[in-house]
Amino acid sequence: MPIIHQARSAAVVIDEERCIAEKGCRVCVDVCPLDILAIHEDRQKAYMKYDECWYCMPCEVDCPTNAVKVNIPYLLR
Amino acid sequence: MSANALKSEIIETDVLVIGGGTGGPMAAIKAKEADPTLRVVLLEKANVKRSGAISMGMDGLNNAVVPGYATPEQYVKEITVANDGIVHQKALMAYAQGSYPMIQYLDRIGVKFEKDGSGEYNMRKVHHMGTYVLPMPEGHNVKKVLYRQLRRLQVGVINRYMATRLLRGPDGRIAGAIGVNTRTSEFLVVRAKAVVLACGAAGRLGLPASGYLFGTYENAANCGDGYAMAYHAGAELANLECYQINPLIKDYNGPSCAYVTGPFGGYTANNRGERFIECDYWSGQMMLEFWRELQSGNGPVFLKLDHLREETISEIETILHTNERPSRGRFHERRGNNYRHRPVEMHISEIGFCSGHSASGVWVDEHARTTIPGLYAAGDMASVPHNYMLGAFVNGGIAGADAAAFCAEVDLAGYDSADLAAGRERVLAPTRREDGLTPHEIEFKTRRLVNDYLEPPKVTAKMQIGQRRFAEIREDLDHLVARDPHELHRALELQSILDCADMAAAASLYRTESRWGFYHLRADYPDRDDANWSCHTMLFKDERGRMAHRKRVVDPYIVPVAAAEMSAYHQLRIRTPAAAE
Numbered sequence: 001m002p003i004i005h006q007a008r009s010a011a012v013v014i015d016e017e018r019c020i021a022e023k024g025c026r027v028c029v030d031v032c033p034l035d036i037l038a039i040h041e042d043r044q045k046a047y048m049k050y051d052e053c054w055y056c057m058p059c060e061v062d063c064p065t066n067a068v069k070v071n072i073p074y075l076l077r
Numbered sequence: 078m079s080a081n082a083l084k085s086e087i088i089e090t091d092v093l094v095i096g097g098g099t100g101g102p103m104a105a106i107k108a109k110e111a112d113p114t115l116r117v118v119l120l121e122k123a124n125v126k127r128s129g130a131i132s133m134g135m136d137g138l139n140n141a142v143v144p145g146y147a148t149p150e151q152y153v154k155e156i157t158v159a160n161d162g163i164v165h166q167k168a169l170m171a172y173a174q175g176s177y178p179m180i181q182y183l184d185r186i187g188v189k190f191e192k193d194g195s196g197e198y199n200m201r202k203v204h205h206m207g208t209y210v211l212p213m214p215e216g217h218n219v220k221k222v223l224y225r226q227l228r229r230l231q232v233g234v235i236n237r238y239m240a241t242r243l244l245r246g247p248d249g250r251i252a253g254a255i256g257v258n259t260r261t262s263e264f265l266v267v268r269a270k271a272v273v274l275a276c277g278a279a280g281r282l283g284l285p286a287s288g289y290l291f292g293t294y295e296n297a298a299n300c301g302d303g304y305a306m307a308y309h310a311g312a313e314l315a316n317l318e319c320y321q322i323n324p325l326i327k328d329y330n331g332p333s334c335a336y337v338t339g340p341f342g343g344y345t346a347n348n349r350g351e352r353f354i355e356c357d358y359w360s361g362q363m364m365l366e367f368w369r370e371l372q373s374g375n376g377p378v379f380l381k382l383d384h385l386r387e388e389t390i391s392e393i394e395t396i397l398h399t400n401e402r403p404s405r406g407r408f409h410e411r412r413g414n415n416y417r418h419r420p421v422e423m424h425i426s427e428i429g430f431c432s433g434h435s436a437s438g439v440w441v442d443e444h445a446r447t448t449i450p451g452l453y454a455a456g457d458m459a460s461v462p463h464n465y466m467l468g469a470f471v472n473g474g475i476a477g478a479d480a481a482a483f484c485a486e487v488d489l490a491g492y493d494s495a496d497l498a499a500g501r502e503r504v505l506a507p508t509r510r511e512d513g514l515t516p517h518e519i520e521f522k523t524r525r526l527v528n529d530y531l532e533p534p535k536v537t538a539k540m541q542i543g544q545r546r547f548a549e550i551r552e553d554l555d556h557l558v559a560r561d562p563h564e565l566h567r568a569l570e571l572q573s574i575l576d577c578a579d580m581a582a583a584a585s586l587y588r589t590e591s592r593w594g595f596y597h598l599r600a601d602y603p604d605r606d607d608a609n610w611s612c613h614t615m616l617f618k619d620e621r622g623r624m625a626h627r628k629r630v631v632d633p634y635i636v637p638v639a640a641a642e643m644s645a646y647h648q649l650r651i652r653t654p655a656a657a658e
Contacts, residue, residue, distance in 0.1 A: 001513060031124055033124075034123070070407070072407055075287045075288055075289040
C-alpha cells in the first residue's frame with residue numbers, strides 16, 4: 001500500500017530566539033530517550049520531528065538556554 | 078538506505094551490559110569494581126545520561142530494608158504474601174540483604190535520601206505489614222550520579238545502539254549480541270564472555286486509554302526488547318501472566334503517587350471521598366479492589382488530598398512535580414486540577430510485563446543468572462518480584478559481580494555466522510520495501526488488540542481470538558516498511574511488542590486458575606487452585622521454535638510463612654460496618 005503523510009501538532013516547542021543549535025548545541029537531541037528531536041537542516045534549530053513524546057522533560061531541563069518547553073500531548077490533556 | 082553499504086563492526090569485551098537505565102549502569106559499575114582489569118561495555122539505545130525508567134530521577138525507595146525498621150526476613154515474608162506464595166525466596170533474600178548496603182553505597186556516591194535531624198533515614202509505612210518506604214525529595218539527580226560513577230570506573234558506554242538479538246556459542250553459553258544504530262542503522266556485533274540484560278519493562282504492550290502510543294506508564298522506550306531477546310535466545314521466562322497493571326492519574330498515566338502522599342495523609346478514595354482499601358501498596362489484590370470500585374456505582378476512583386493543610390500540600394507538590402514524572406504538575410495545571418480543591422481522578426494503566434511492580438520477568442536465581450550460562454538479567458525485566466528501583470540497583474550489582482567472576486572462568490564463545498546473517502536480514506527486511514505498512518499503524522493495531530483480548534478479566538475464548546489476530550499481524554510483517562533509521566528503530570521495537578503480546582496470551586492461557594488478584598483474574602477459572610498451580614510457570618522456545626511451557630516447583634521457603642499470614646493481602650477492602658438494628 002502507498003504511504004501517506006498526515007499533520008500532527010508538536011507537544012515539544014522550541015523558542016528559536018533562544019535555541020543555539022546553529023552553534024553546535026545538541027543537548028536536547030542527545031538526551032531525548034525516544035529520539036524524537038532533531039536539528040532542522042535549513043533553519044539550524046531544534047524541532048520535534050516525531051510525535052512520540054513521553055513528556056519526561058530532560059530536553060527542557062537540560063537545555064542550556066531554556067529554549068525548550070514540553071507540553072502534554074493533546075490526546076492526554 | 079542501501080542495506081549492503083551499511084557498516085558492520087565487530088568488537089570484543091568481557092562483560093556486555095545491555096540497557097543503561099537503572100540496573101544496567103549498576104551492573105557495569107559492580108563488574109568493574111569486582112575486577113578493574115575487565116573490559117565492560119554498556120550498550121544503550123538512547124543516551125545513558127537520561128535513559129530508562131528514572132530519566133528524571135525518583136521520588137523515593139519503595140522497598141528499603143533498613144535495620145531498625147525491618148529485617149530481610151520480614152521483607153521476604155511480606156513479598157511472599159503479596160505474591161500469593163509464588164516466589165523464589167532465595168532471590169528475594171539476596172535482594173533484601175543487599176538493600177541496606179546499596180542504600181549506603183548510593184548515599185556515598187551522592188544520591189540524596191530523606192534523613193531526620195539526627196541523620197537517620199526517614200522511613201515511612203505504606204505496605205500492608207512492614208515499613209519500607211524511604212522518601213527522596215531531592216532524588217532528581219540519580220542518573221547524574223550513576224553517570225559520574227560510570228566515567229570514573231571507565232566503563233565503555235555506547236549510546237544509540239539497540240540490541241536486537243543475542244548470540245550463543247556451540248556449547249549453548251552466551252557469545253554476545255547484535256546491535257543496530259538507531260540513527261544510522263549501522264550494525265555492531267559485540268562479542269562478550271558474559272551478558273547482562275537490563276532492558277526494563279515491557280511497558281509498550283497495552284494501549285493507554287488516551288490512545289496515545291507513547292503515553293504509557295513506563296518510559297515508552299522500555300518496550301520489551303529484553304523479554305524478546307531472552308525468549309529468542311532460548312532463556313526461560315517466568316510468570317508472565319502476572320501482568321503489571323497500576324493505579325494512575327487518569328490520562329496522564331503516571332503515578333499519582335500514593336507512596337509519596339500516603340505518609341502525608343493522602344489516600345485513594347471513591348466518589349464519596351471514602352477510603353475503600355486499607356493499604357495503597359501496589360499489589361494484584363489492591364488492583365482488584367481498585368478495579369471493582371471503578372466498575373461500581375462508587376466509581377471512579379480519586380487521589381484525595383484536599384483535606385490536608387496547605388504546607389503539607391505544597392510539600393507534596395514540590396516532590397511530585399520535580400521528580401520522576403515532573404510533567405505531572407503541568408498536566409494538572411492545564412486541567413485546572415488543584416490538590417487543595419478537588420481530588421484527582423485516577424484510572425488503571427494498560428497491561429505490561431514488569432517485575433519491578435509485579436512478577437513477570439526473565440527467570441533469574443539469587444545470582445541474577447538466567448537459564449543460559451553467562452546470561453544475566455536484572456531490574457524490571459528479571460523475575461524478582463516487586464523489586465522497584467532499589468531492586469534494579471541491588472540485582473544489577475549482583476549480576477555485574479557474578480558476571481565478572483564468570484569471565485575469569487571462560488574465553489569468548491564462538492558464534493554461528495549464519496545466526497548473524499539471519500539477524501541482519503530480519504533487521505533490514507523493512508528497509509528493502511518502498512510501499513506497505515508503517516511501524517506506527519502495526520504497533521497501534523497490535524496494542525489495541527492486546528487491550529481487546531488480553532486485559533483482565535481474562536477470558537479463554539477471547540485470548541484465543543487474540544492469538545489468531547496476532548498471527549495475522551505476524552504475516553503483515555512481510556509488508557512492514559522503514560524508510561529511515563528512526564522508522565527502522567520503531568519497526569524493531571514493534572517486533573518486540575508483538576513477541577510480548579504472544580507471550581502474554583500464551584502464558585495467561587497456560588495457568589488455568591485465578592491468582593495475584595487482578596493481574597491474573599480469569600473469568601472462566603475464577604478460583605485459586607493451589608493443588609495444581611502453586612508453582613512458577615515457565616515459558617520458553619522449544620527445539621522446534623514453538624512457544625512452550627512448563628511448571629517449576631517453588632523452592633522450599635527459607636523464611637517460613639504461616640498459613641494464617643498468607644492471606645493478609647486478601648483482606649485489603651475496608652469492611653463496611655453492619656448497620657445497627
